[in-house]
Amino acid sequence: MNFWRNIPRPIIGLSPMDGVTDASFRYITAKHGRPDVMLTEFVNIQSAIYAPELLLKDFTYSEIERPVAAQIYGKAPELFYRVAHIVGELGFDGLDINMGCPARKVAAAGCGAALIREPALARAIIRATRQGLQDWYNGQTLQQVGIRPSAVAAFTAANRRQTATGAMPDRRLLPISIKTRIGYDQIVVKDWISVLLEERPAAITLHGRTLQQGYKGKADWDAIALAAEIAKNSGTLLLGNGDLLDMQDVYRRVRESLIDGVLIGQAAEGNPWLFAGKEQLKQAFRGAAALTPQPAVTRAQRFDVMIEHSRHYESVAQNHCFHGMRKNLLWYCRHLYGAEELHWHMKRVNSADEVERILLSSVPAGALLTLGIP
Numbered sequence: 001m002n003f004w005r006n007i008p009r010p011i012i013g014l015s016p017m018d019g020v021t022d023a024s025f026r027y028i029t030a031k032h033g034r035p036d037v038m039l040t041e042f043v044n045i046q047s048a049i050y051a052p053e054l055l056l057k058d059f060t061y062s063e064i065e066r067p068v069a070a071q072i073y074g075k076a077p078e079l080f081y082r083v084a085h086i087v088g089e090l091g092f093d094g095l096d097i098n099m100g101c102p103a104r105k106v107a108a109a110g111c112g113a114a115l116i117r118e119p120a121l122a123r124a125i126i127r128a129t130r131q132g133l134q135d136w137y138n139g140q141t142l143q144q145v146g147i148r149p150s151a152v153a154a155f156t157a158a159n160r161r162q163t164a165t166g167a168m169p170d171r172r173l174l175p176i177s178i179k180t181r182i183g184y185d186q187i188v189v190k191d192w193i194s195v196l197l198e199e200r201p202a203a204i205t206l207h208g209r210t211l212q213q214g215y216k217g218k219a220d221w222d223a224i225a226l227a228a229e230i231a232k233n234s235g236t237l238l239l240g241n242g243d244l245l246d247m248q249d250v251y252r253r254v255r256e257s258l259i260d261g262v263l264i265g266q267a268a269e270g271n272p273w274l275f276a277g278k279e280q281l282k283q284a285f286r287g288a289a290a291l292t293p294q295p296a297v298t299r300a301q302r303f304d305v306m307i308e309h310s311r312h313y314e315s316v317a318q319n320h321c322f323h324g325m326r327k328n329l330l331w332y333c334r335h336l337y338g339a340e341e342l343h344w345h346m347k348r349v350n351s352a353d354e355v356e357r358i359l360l361s362s363v364p365a366g367a368l369l370t371l372g373i374p
């Protein structure tokens with residue numbers, strides 16, 4: 001039931017990024033990199049209940065992403081209780097609570113990283129969520145917790161689409177994890193992590209920045225190491241997060257901080273292959289292999305995945321226009337040189353067919369050599 005415990009350490013997962021790690025991004029990353037765990041983009045608990053179509057856009061996933069945890073945020077414990085039922089019903093492997101988002105619209109409303117200053121409320125949220133997962137596991141239905149029949153029907157239909165056999169997933173008791181930061185305006189790791197540990201979540205992911213830092217400055221890995229020390233032998237896994245670029249980086253940080261694993265975010269943009277190096281890294285930890293740099297991705301591989309990603313993006317029912325795919329295409333191209341023309345096109349493409357046509361014909365052969373590749 002607690003999938004976190006079954007992953008060989010160090011755990012190397014994909015960090016959630018709202019507006020980035022959507023269903024297609026996760027599918028492509030799972031297929032070409034296989035992270036140990038995936039978290040969805042975060043979903044507001046109010047919209048989860050009152051606007052199910054918004055929830056389903058972010059909570060669509062493919063079987064190859066497993067284990068996959070749904071991430072939610074908010075501040076009302078009773079809504080967490082109800083949304084826990086939805087997360088269970090949708091067949092996820094885990095539920096992650098966001099207590100780390102610094103965005104104004106989230107934190108100013110008392111959600112995300114603002115909860116670092118509200119430890120009693122944070123604990124009440126974890127407890128309500130756990131109770132919700134338990135009651136759903138014991139057979140309580142979505143209708144019984146007041147979810148509208150039309151929303152229940154939408155969730156059931158979504159479920160049928162995403163399970164391989166069409167059968168409803170079995171009820172399982174899902175583990176809770178927390179993703180948070182090292183503080184609000186100053187580092188409070190000792191107190192904050194101790195508070196969270198009292199609720200015994202399966203895992204805590206700690207981004208090494210305060211809310212006030214946003215995404216500026218550097219992640220403080222000493223603070224993450226301190227958290228790992230506090231969490232040691234608690235039964236809760238401690239994952240570090242922030243500024244990791246490749247498996248060499250992960251290796252160094254895991255060794256120095258004695259964490260149980262990491263989540264990687266921005267380095268995976270346009271780079272689903274990043275996670276393919278994780279098996280070698282795990283072998284290196286067991287002393288069974290040396291850690292060598294990953295082989296460079298060829299131009300042909302890159303183009304194939306750009307087309308595949310574009311086609312998948314179009315296949316997701318909730319993606320009504322292609323604009324959201326363009327940023328991915330630009331990320332895929334960023335390590336190519338002589339690619340000004342390609343960038344120009346990728347900023348304007350409107351379909352997967354167009355991407356394919358541009359990549360296969362418009363670009364003069366040999367004009368887009370991956371850096372370092374002859």
Ligand SMILES: Cc1cc2nc3c(=O)[nH]c(=O)nc-3n(C[C@H](O)[C@H](O)[C@H](O)COP(=O)(O)O)c2cc1C
Nearest residue numbers: 015016017018041042179207242243244264265266
């Ligand atoms: C565009 C963007 C969106 C993000 N959305 C989320 C989110 O929905 N949930 C969450 O827990 N963290 C979110 N984060 C934070 C990342 O998961 C991660 O903690 C942060 O980017 C640091 O890790 P990195 O240096 O590996 O990217 C987001 C970050 C970015 C840049």
